[in-house]
Structure formats: structure tokens, C-alpha cells
Amino acid sequence: MKKIIFIGAGYMAEALIQGWIKKEVLTPQEIYVINRSDKERLQFLTQTYGIHSEFDESTYQQADIIILAMKPKDAVEAMQALQPKLAAHTTILSVLAGTSIETITHYLGDRPVARVMPNTSATIGMSASGIAFNEQISATQRTQFLQLLAAIGEVIEVEEDQLHAVTALSGSGPAYIYYLMEAFERVGTQVGLSKDTVRLLMTQTLAGTAEMLKQSVEEPTVLRRKVTSPGGTTEAGINALELHQFQAAIEACIKEAEARSRSLAKHS
Structure with missing residues (x-):
């Protein structure tokens, strides 16, 4: 069973969670979510989708994928707190607009990172997503991410610099x-x-x-x-x-x- 942790519990995180569960790509038991301060939001997500919002430090070490879905203004602080908790094998998937792979690896270490810009139509399996990878991503990981995104709509691989245009067009x-x-x-x-x-x-x-x-x-x-x-x-x-x-x-x-x-x- 996979372990996927969302750092952030906003509308994009919910769209992905709902889309993946609805499409039966992931089970609620495989999904964990944490939010900095909004406990009511976490309670809503756990009650609505049956996912986990309470877990101990060992869960981070066991995580296959960490999804960065916090507000961009909170990203640096969140990544600084996250870095010591991560295992070497953990892959990062970021849905943060404007936060580069270089910035992510600066704070989280030299590890596999994918940046994706989906949109909220992921909720109904109709997202249009652009995704970019760093060189540490293996062929197996690339396929895994493409399959995850394809399950909730259309996905196309682009160069990281092109994600600005993807954000402006399909993201927004x-x-x-x-x-x-x-x-x-x-x-x-x-x-x-x-x-x-x-x-x-x-x-x-x-x-x-x-x-x-x-x-x-x-x-x-x-x-x-x-x-x-x-x-x-x-x-x-x-x-x-x-x-x-x-x-x-x-x-x-x-x-x-x-x-x-x-x-x-x-x-x-």
C-alpha cells in the first residue's frame, strides 16, 4: 500500500484527493493530509473522504510521495520544517504555482521532484495538467506520476519554464x-x-x-x-x-x- 502525504489542505489538494478516490486510483487509507492551522478544514476532509489527518513522525519516513499543496507564501517555512522528517527514497510532487524545482531541492535536498499544474476540474476527472520533472526522477516514477494525473484528466509533459504558461492558461x-x-x-x-x-x-x-x-x-x-x-x-x-x-x-x-x-x- 502506498503512503501519500499532502502538505496543505486547500481546494487543489481536495480536488486531487476527490478525483483519485473517485477514480479508485488511490484508497482513502493511502492518503494523509496535514494543514498548518485550520483544524476544521482537516476535520471536513477526513469526514468527507475517509483519509488520515492524524499520524506520527514515522509516517513521513514511510511516505512514498509528499505533495506540496500549501499556500506559496508558506512554502519555505513548511519545507524547512519538513526536511528533517523525510526519508531518502521519498519523492516530491509540487502543485505550488511559481515555486521552482531548484527552490524545492534547496530546502528538501537533492531528490526526485515533479512539478505539476493541474486545475480544480480534477474533482470530476477532467483536469488539464502540465507536469515537469527533474533529472532525479526515474522512468518508473515518471510513469507513475503520468498515470496518476491521467486518471483525473489530460496530462502533458512540458519543460519547467513552460509551467508559467500552463499556469496562466489551464491552471487558472x-x-x-x-x-x-x-x-x-x-x-x-x-x-x-x-x-x-x-x-x-x-x-x-x-x-x-x-x-x-x-x-x-x-x-x-x-x-x-x-x-x-x-x-x-x-x-x-x-x-x-x-x-x-x-x-x-x-x-x-x-x-x-x-x-x-x-x-x-x-x-x-
């Missing part, structure tokens, strides 16, 4: 889509539909569009033009988006998020 991506849905619901009610009707129509529209992009060999530009009849309603809407510089806003959004990830890395 769900928030952008939820923000878009907020706008759809607000305007949909303004033009006479109920919020529930807008939610139903637009969630299906988003799901269908995503599936079309996955199945089609055509570029998004071509697919868009097929929906946009000259002089029609879609063209009128696209014209309004161009007037309000929609694509420029998206570009600014991603670049700002990517720059923030790089800034966090410099100060970690």
Missing part, C-alpha cells in the same frame, strides 16, 4: 470560464430568460463546443466562420466583441497571469 483557466458564465447569466436574465435556463443552455453550449474542438481537425477560426453567417446574429455579436477588443482582453489576461507566475518564482 476554470476561473476565466466561470467568469464568462457569470456574464452569460447576467445578460441572459436581462434579455428575458431565467438564470436556470441560461445555465442549461450555456453549459451545454460550452461542453458541445469543447467536444467539437477535440473531435474536429479544423482550426477554431474555420469552425467559427461556419457558425457566422454574413449579416446574421452571430456576426453582429462577433462585431461587438471586436469593438470591445475581446481578443486583446484575453491576451492581457493570460500574459498578466503568466507574468505573475514568473514573479512568484523570483521571490520564492
Whole structure:
């Protein structure tokens, strides 16, 4: 039986825990979680998922994988406290935005480290994850991590520097889509539909569009033009988006998020 310890009990940790248990990749008995101060949060996770939140120092020595999932601002302090407890064989998986492998090995020693940027859709097995490895990761460990992430969605191996872009795109991506849905619901009610009707129509529209992009060999530009009849309603809407510089806003959004990830890395 594996032993996996989460250091941190936030929403990303919960998304991974829920996704892995739901997909039966891990059992609750294999998962341990610790949080610096929020005991109510730990109680919620243990009661909801049946995982462990109370364990002694020997558990760290037996751990196969330590998952760094604390707030980035708490990372250095947490790693300093963690370092003396680790066994030589323990592998580190970090979900911390902006905290480099170099920083992790500085505090936790020269050991196998993987950095992954999943998103909260891991909860339902639909994450989009980018992962990077250091040179100490063995072929077996690489396969193990790829299988863990593939169980909760799509995973792609990237260079570590590319994780800044992954963070900005798919890591933060769900928030952008939820923000878009907020706008759809607000305007949909303004033009006479109920919020529930807008939610139903637009969630299906988003799901269908995503599936079309996955199945089609055509570029998004071509697919868009097929929906946009000259002089029609879609063209009128696209014209309004161009007037309000929609694509420029998206570009600014991603670049700002990517720059923030790089800034966090410099100060970690």
C-alpha cells in the first residue's frame, strides 16, 4: 500500500484527493493530509473522504510521495520544517504555482521532484495538467506520476519554464470560464430568460463546443466562420466583441497571469 502525504489542505489538494478516490486510483487509507492551522478544514476532509489527518513522525519516513499543496507564501517555512522528517527514497510532487524545482531541492535536498499544474476540474476527472520533472526522477516514477494525473484528466509533459504558461492558461483557466458564465447569466436574465435556463443552455453550449474542438481537425477560426453567417446574429455579436477588443482582453489576461507566475518564482 502506498503512503501519500499532502502538505496543505486547500481546494487543489481536495480536488486531487476527490478525483483519485473517485477514480479508485488511490484508497482513502493511502492518503494523509496535514494543514498548518485550520483544524476544521482537516476535520471536513477526513469526514468527507475517509483519509488520515492524524499520524506520527514515522509516517513521513514511510511516505512514498509528499505533495506540496500549501499556500506559496508558506512554502519555505513548511519545507524547512519538513526536511528533517523525510526519508531518502521519498519523492516530491509540487502543485505550488511559481515555486521552482531548484527552490524545492534547496530546502528538501537533492531528490526526485515533479512539478505539476493541474486545475480544480480534477474533482470530476477532467483536469488539464502540465507536469515537469527533474533529472532525479526515474522512468518508473515518471510513469507513475503520468498515470496518476491521467486518471483525473489530460496530462502533458512540458519543460519547467513552460509551467508559467500552463499556469496562466489551464491552471487558472476554470476561473476565466466561470467568469464568462457569470456574464452569460447576467445578460441572459436581462434579455428575458431565467438564470436556470441560461445555465442549461450555456453549459451545454460550452461542453458541445469543447467536444467539437477535440473531435474536429479544423482550426477554431474555420469552425467559427461556419457558425457566422454574413449579416446574421452571430456576426453582429462577433462585431461587438471586436469593438470591445475581446481578443486583446484575453491576451492581457493570460500574459498578466503568466507574468505573475514568473514573479512568484523570483521571490520564492
